[in-house]
Amino acid sequence: MSIEQRPLRRDARRNREALVTAAREIFGARGLDAPLEEIARRAGVAIGTLYNRFPTRDALIDAAFLPTLHASLARTEEALALDDPWEGFVRFLEASITLQVADRGFTEVCARTFDAASEIEKAKRAIGERMERLIAGAQESGGLRADFRLADLGMVFAATTGAPHWRRNLGLVLDGLRADAAHPLPAD
Amino acid sequence: MSIEQRPLRRDARRNREALVTAAREIFGARGLDAPLEEIARRAGVAIGTLYNRFPTRDALIDAAFLPTLHASLARTEEALALDDPWEGFVRFLEASITLQVADRGFTEVCARTFDAASEIEKAKRAIGERMERLIAGAQESGGLRADFRLADLGMVFAATTGAPHWRRNLGLVLDGLRADAAHPLPAD
DNA sequence: AGATAACTTGAGGACTTCCTCAAGTTCGCA
DNA sequence: TGCGAACTTGAGGAAGTCCTCAAGTTATCT
Numbered sequence: 001m002s003i004e005q006r007p008l009r010r011d012a013r014r015n016r017e018a019l020v021t022a023a024r025e026i027f028g029a030r031g032l033d034a035p036l037e038e039i040a041r042r043a044g045v046a047i048g049t050l051y052n053r054f055p056t057r058d059a060l061i062d063a064a065f066l067p068t069l070h071a072s073l074a075r076t077e078e079a080l081a082l083d084d085p086w087e088g089f090v091r092f093l094e095a096s097i098t099l100q101v102a103d104r105g106f107t108e109v110c111a112r113t114f115d116a117a118s119e120i121e122k123a124k125r126a127i128g129e130r131m132e133r134l135i136a137g138a139q140e141s142g143g144l145r146a147d148f149r150l151a152d153l154g155m156v157f158a159a160t161t162g163a164p165h166w167r168r169n170l171g172l173v174l175d176g177l178r179a180d181a182a183h184p185l186p187a188d
Numbered sequence: 189m190s191i192e193q194r195p196l197r198r199d200a201r202r203n204r205e206a207l208v209t210a211a212r213e214i215f216g217a218r219g220l221d222a223p224l225e226e227i228a229r230r231a232g233v234a235i236g237t238l239y240n241r242f243p244t245r246d247a248l249i250d251a252a253f254l255p256t257l258h259a260s261l262a263r264t265e266e267a268l269a270l271d272d273p274w275e276g277f278v279r280f281l282e283a284s285i286t287l288q289v290a291d292r293g294f295t296e297v298c299a300r301t302f303d304a305a306s307e308i309e310k311a312k313r314a315i316g317e318r319m320e321r322l323i324a325g326a327q328e329s330g331g332l333r334a335d336f337r338l339a340d341l342g343m344v345f346a347a348t349t350g351a352p353h354w355r356r357n358l359g360l361v362l363d364g365l366r367a368d369a370a371h372p373l374p375a376d
Numbered sequence: 377a378g379a380t381a382a383c384t385t386g387a388g389g390a391c392t393t394c395c396t397c398a399a400g401t402t403c404g405c406a
Numbered sequence: 407t408g409c410g411a412a413c414t415t416g417a418g419g420a421a422g423t424c425c426t427c428a429a430g431t432t433a434t435c436t
Contacts, residue, residue, distance in 0.1 A: 008382090008383095009381095009382055009383065009433060009434075010433070010434090011382095011383070011384085012382075012383060012384090012433095015383085015384085035422080035423060035424090036423085036424080036425095037422090037423070045384080046385045047385090047386075047424090048426080048427085049384055049385075051424095052383075148360075151353075152356075152357070155347045155348075155351065155357040155360060156347075158346050158347050158350075158351070159346050159347035159361070162346075163346070165376055167374040167376070168376050169340070169343040171371070171372075172343060172361075172364050172373065173343075173347070173360075173364055174364065174371075175363070175365075175371050176361055176362065176363035176364025177360065177363075178369070178371075181363045181366070181368075181369035183359070183362075183363050183366075184359075185356050185360065186355040186356055188353055188355075188356050196412090197403060197411095197412055197413065198403075199402070199403065199413070200403095200412075200413060200414090203413085223393060224393080224394080224395095233414080234414060234415045235394090235415090235416075236415055236416070237413080237414055240413075240414075
């Protein structure tokens, strides 16, 4: 299937950009369920224009958060490149959390599950794959407890994201993730 | 000030009861922002009756969750009576989390802050006071890390509540709360 | 400059939730 | 039994949000 993508007319491109910017701001402040009318207003554009460009809320979310997701991916690769794998793991967590506490929309993008075929989910899968490697590395080096799983990151983010004292909370959680702190976990 | 409280007429009392029951069910399933009309419908009562009995949403929340809060208080006292303070601390967490995962409304009651003069907040303060003692005891016995604070419980609940694997998550977090796992925390 | 496809506009219908209040019903006392 | 106070009812106005579409505007190409 050829997705013939004629370039947008100049004014349309400007409007599209304004909408994405506004969406990032509003979603960031009010969350992903913020009224679309507010985004249109902030972009200085009629609500119809928003719907012309982004037929669904998810399409707008995609456009608004893909860049952040890609930045996040880059951070993950940086962490992967560090000498000390445990250090890399911690750095990655700090970077992810920093992004999320500054942006409620991004937090929700990370927590919510979207259509599996969406760009967002594709990007999240790509990040997940690096995180797997990060975790495996930190475990082989003996820093991270062996029974830690990718899915446990959800708990780490739940514990830290959205709290003003996230560094403290992360400190507490990390002390439980060190290999030498590990006690056997319930069978799940 | 005398709050002359004439007993309700029999039918009114029945309706009140039905409303509180319905509220517990609906709030439990859908959260504290669930439509009040749905609660009235489930109670088999007109929306006007709900407003007659509970002029504000908070009044209904109060009536619906005070019993659970008192149950929670009882659990805290039980935990306080145990021989092993660390064991008591863990039991208390397990009991609280169990209550919360079964009831989304209760989770939100715990997380949200209400009017300081409300019954809910009074009960929460009472529980908080026992939790302080529980924490102090667990610290003196050398089980719980010395730098743990009451406010850190928020992180513990955030990490466990709402997850299907809460026991696993609690296990991970607890490993970070043991005195011998403690690394210095950021200055906050 | 003129034509036309591309784009924008915003009023408006549909829906949801809130809360009120005038009218109707029911309880329980005398 | 009958009366008055207590209680219930549910239609309906207000507000917010969604999404559409017919009419109007504008960019771009020749």
